Amino acid sequence: MAIDNEQRPNPDALLAQARREGRGRLKIFLGAAPGVGKTYAMLCAAHERLKDGIDVAAGVVETHGRKETEGLVKGLEVLAPRHVEYRGHAFREMDLDALLQRRPAIALVDELAHTNVPGSRHLKRWQDVEEVLSTGINVYATLNIQHLESLNDVVEQISGVKVRETLPDSVLAGADEIELIDLPPEDLIKRLNEGKVYVPEQARRAVHNFFSPGNLTALREMALRHAAERVDAQMVDYMRSHAIAGPWPTRERILVCIDERMDSGRLVRVAKRTADRRGAAWVAVTVETTRTLSASEADKDRVAEAMRLAVQLGGETVTLQGEDVVTTILAFATERNATQIVVGRPRRLGLLDHFTATVTDRLVERGGALNILVVGSDGEAKSKTRRSVVQIPTDERDWLGLAVALLAAAIATGLGFAIDPWLPVASISVAYLLAVMVVAMRFGLHPAILASLASFFAFNFFFTEPRFTFAVSDVQNLLTLVFFLIAAFIVSGMASRLRTQVHASRESARRTGNLYDFGRKVTAAATQDDVLWAVVHHVADTIRGKSLVLLPVEGRLAVAAGYPPEDQIDDKSSAAADWAWAHEKPAGRGSATLPAALWLFLPLKTARGPVGVLGVQMSEDADLPSPEQMRLLETLADQAAVAIERTTLVSDIETARVATERERLRSALLSSLSHDLRTPLVSIMGAASSLITYDEALSPDNRHELAQTIQDEAERLNRFVQNLLDMTRLGSGTLKPRIDWADLGDIVGGAVERAARLTRSHTVKVEIDPEIPLLCVDAVLLGQVFFNLLDNACKYSGPGTAIKVWAKKAHDHISVEVADQGPGIPEADREKVFDMFYRVSQTDSQAAGTGLGLAICRGIVEAHGGSIRAESGLHGAGTAIVIRLPLPAVAQVAPEPEGA
Template structure:
């Protein structure tokens, strides 16, 4: 056997899908062509074998339909109790999802996958209950008949003549881990039915007459076999991709399906779904809207939205595009998406339309090179008839209004013309009727314009063309003029109607754009997440006139952060739906497949970073219009991005604070490692010398070493004291005393202390004789002065350091001035920052950079302020000036 090519690697997407399957439970579907083939019987037979092997398998729900051999197989298997629900005044039993989740077996059998749940339940469909069990890691066995697949429901209705009420999306079967076909020849199934092994005798006779006929069962059997074969092929392809085995890969077919706001589009989507399933191909459903088209009716927009939702349920990708040329836009998308086949609907137009209008199918066939085109006709499209009737009712309502406006406008024009003709005979009285046609078009559209043109022609003939009072025309040229008038009126009315419709469309779009613009401006000015949330709920309430709530994740759950009106409250059911929308990343609540009994509909706020939160709006059986739906989607997208932006802004500030803290921490460690190491090294060296050579050293040398130890020990004590003072300042625990302080005494004490520590430095003092007392803490003030003298000693060069104290108006001013190099203007604003250090001329940076920061903290704690000035005198030096308020005279007494 040849070695495998090392460059041929497993498909990453296939491996990720395999890893996802390992985390979830397994779904096994027993698929049959019709009821009675033995799906439940096969499940229970297999369950009995696993029970004997010690596997934990339980019965969640099994419907025996009175079949004794099926009921006998339940013996020995654990059956979970069902939940009682009240429906239409009757007590019924349903599958208990919560009980199954609490029991958490390894395998659970839940029969009838396509069943619709009754009563107050979490999910309206049983397949959604099963999906929750699978997400919880529980393996599920279930049964399904082929006619319940959504894409096949219309085909089954045509084959059997019976509409299929219970339907599930095709994706449910596609996601199944195992599909086991339970097959039985049609003749044998009919025999079982006659023997009463499928239904009771009365029901069996009706079923034989309607559904269980040889032709129907044969067709359903073929559908089941084909769908099972497709599923097996998908599993083989998955295996080949996961193991990097070269094999019979899919052919790469890709379908482009064109739909519109008409009932035929639903049939087009279902046909395309079956075609895509048979070809194992990806497919895209696209709706093209003309940029200058008249606004679609509410019924048409709703029909289009329902068609696109159906396509998504069947596994398609949906698009909405706008353009001026339908064929060109479809071809662009087909080339961009590498479509190999195009599926469109084709109506059987009447003869006049076929003569003067080219169909979309013909236009595509003429311009599409190398792409197959499938036409889906509306023949026998029974499902569309009720919708067509609804459309006719809507059209009839609009026609009545248009006809009323046309009659009214023509009546006014006739009355005005008769009045003018009595006093002032005119040859161009027909212009009044042209005005009536334009008015009708402007107010009621094209239908009103046509009606007004026809009525105007009749009224003009009856009232103004000889012989007056009859519909006959005496002169031939009047006939020609009448037809010209009628054509001109229709053309003018059509143009006016088109302008009106375009203006209506423009106003609607402008209103939506303005609403989005206003909302985006609000969001751009909202820096905090709270501002974003309140702006969003206020916008939704104002735009859609509905209560709105926004929930964000908090402590492992979702909590209401904003609501408008503010007194809006959510029930337990509402909160459950909101959690579902957040966790499952799909809509929940009213008019959805999850907890539809909630009056609110909840939608996840999807952002590039994941789910930012959940938005809920009051629906209560009143769905949004299609235009409102699109506007809401845009608002939710902007809200999600704004919430993400606010979160990222907050995180960036936190990150900046952490980085600043890291910088201070690094500076502190660097300072400590340098400034503590130097005195410790000096002390250690002196102690070692004294221990080893002390007896042989002179008394003067020993005194110098002991003095060094003392000086460096004092230096260490100052470092530690500075660190403790800085800690107190940062913690805000400095409690400055408010005693009477003689500033002159404090200055003298600080100078004497500095002369002791810096004996080679000259300190000059100048104190005003009328210096008043101040309210403050003498110890803190002395520490501040010493820190300033220490700083001046290190950076002031060899010149004397001057200390001045005087009274200036209502303040006591104390300054310390040195004549060193001074501080550069760029550094002047940072000298009081923590860990800021100015290097000596030799490049070293003495100290930890805390002295001036501590001085500022102490001064402010005593109610004063401090300022640095440089240069101080003759373009040299630095002056540190402190200002303290003078205490009131009464307070001094």
């Protein structure tokens, strides 16, 4: 059996229902303020579920020392909290992993908006709940209305208290069930005074601040309203998923129909007042048909103005497409579960209107259970409409069309004389119909009507008996003339309508193409200058005039871009731009504000506020933009504002990234200085102090040991300072290798000898391929690389272990490897270890470096045209630093075989 479209389940509702499959259900106990009994109600519901044999476990319950609440906790399984240390204090947090492992049927999670201690898996407790729900566990949670993010400013304005812990409104909107825990303000204040909410001292402060009767009443109203809205949304989802046509008048929803033939502004105001009186939501709806596409610019502008008024008054606006206006409106009303439709009283301006049913009549007839409010129009609006209907354009194109209509009738008459000897009189009328159709398709309705009348009289005068008179002697000819005139009018109307629709389609395609081209240009622009150039160039080309963009610089607007290039404007235009910027409304030429200016300025607005001003100046033959151009300009201004904001956000993100990186480097440098600079200094100072204080009591061996300590620590300090200097020179680009021929064995041997003091508790093995030729390198810098690698290997491998250095020749490069037997570097950190100040996290007491040695090695190796990387050591043990250096060009030439 076929199913009617209006009764089919909504696909979006079914898809949302399908997504909930396999996911736990969330029930929120919602309260207006602390102390209303949310946790108490949640625990009572948990005990009821336990009686039903359902597995319940509490992840976290905050009793706040209330005896009634603590009594309800008994008998419930409460998971042990997770203890977290933060800034010297111990905190208790919900053990998310233990809850997921326990996997009860229902988990109790108190204080849904709670912020977790830093270091936890998630920042907020509601994110923990999301993970619990994703595993199929049902959750009971509590929430106060003031913790909703959208109400943060409102709550602060009402109570004077800034709520720090908030959660997104989507959490409450996504709850499967909401139970409102309501308590009158008087009873809550009584509980507060009895010490059932806070301790007495806190209670006295709370009554005079947050818990005043006015604040509690306002919070209670918000909680009731949000709970009602959520229940209403659930009802609409149920109706959509079960294909219930409705409406169910559980809550008032008002639709106001906007049409170019009605006093739309009056309708919008009536709908706003009606919605305010009933506390209802309201939507302004307009339906686009082929007739509205061919409407005059004045009619289109009236509809656009009414829709803008609806937005200003706080309503929602929707534009629908459909040929049957009544069917489209009723379908939308059913989808939105509307209860009332506001329409205007139809005005019958012509004789035909008195014999046809208007949109209002058909809505009343087919509205069914919907209430239809018909609003009358005032006399002023009626006179304006009547004048717009009877107004006849008188531009040059209209006069040309009238002249062409007469010419077409004359041409048709000549053609009639040519075919008159061979065809009957009735066939000659086809030539006149063809002329009428051509005129209608080319010049519109009025010239087509004139062509019809001219053809009628010419056909009568020249081709009906008696000829060359307007008299008609034959009844058959009379009927031919009458039917010809009727056919001419019908053809002219249909051809004119077709012409209008084609023109409207072309204009719509042109606007769409214009917006698409503009969107493509501004999307491809990477910098703000590119975006501004694309904006001014495209706008100027669209209006065939001039355009410019003004952006705020140090609190004042300045010309940022213009086409043709413009860097300043006159004082009147500057004042108009400042007004448009300050009030976020159009100003300047053609507007109601400062119309004496030479430019028209449109604010570039985004959700974050205005970002600039767009100025336009029409060409001399078009003093002001048409309504159609104005609507297009407003759309372009919105897109331009978003594009400019995008580049600003990119710049802000880059600035923030650089600042973060600078702060990270600063912190790392200070940490490195505090450790690697202070430690050797303390050792030097201690050894020197001992030599001075206990000089005579010290044995020669002790004095030698202290002196050796001073030398070792001084060398360590010198290496640290040298690393900082090398890193500074690398960063500034002043460290340039002094290339010369050098032997790799000598370089490695010198580094091993220089590091002998560091490697005395290790075994160093060096294997150099004898076929490696002389290299073009800076021997001093490359020796520093191997010294740093040996230093690192000694730090991170235990005493008695071996450090191996080997090198071999490949086709066009040499490979050098320095391997140790330490704990190794995790694969995720093998690229990061070459960044400045980066250190691999250590779990033991190994000595930590400055985080500069490997960064310097990479800079020196890359300056020689080579590469460096970290790999696992032999058989996966330890770390191997692999260096690839290019062979000199002369060394890459294969030697000639002997005897050649």
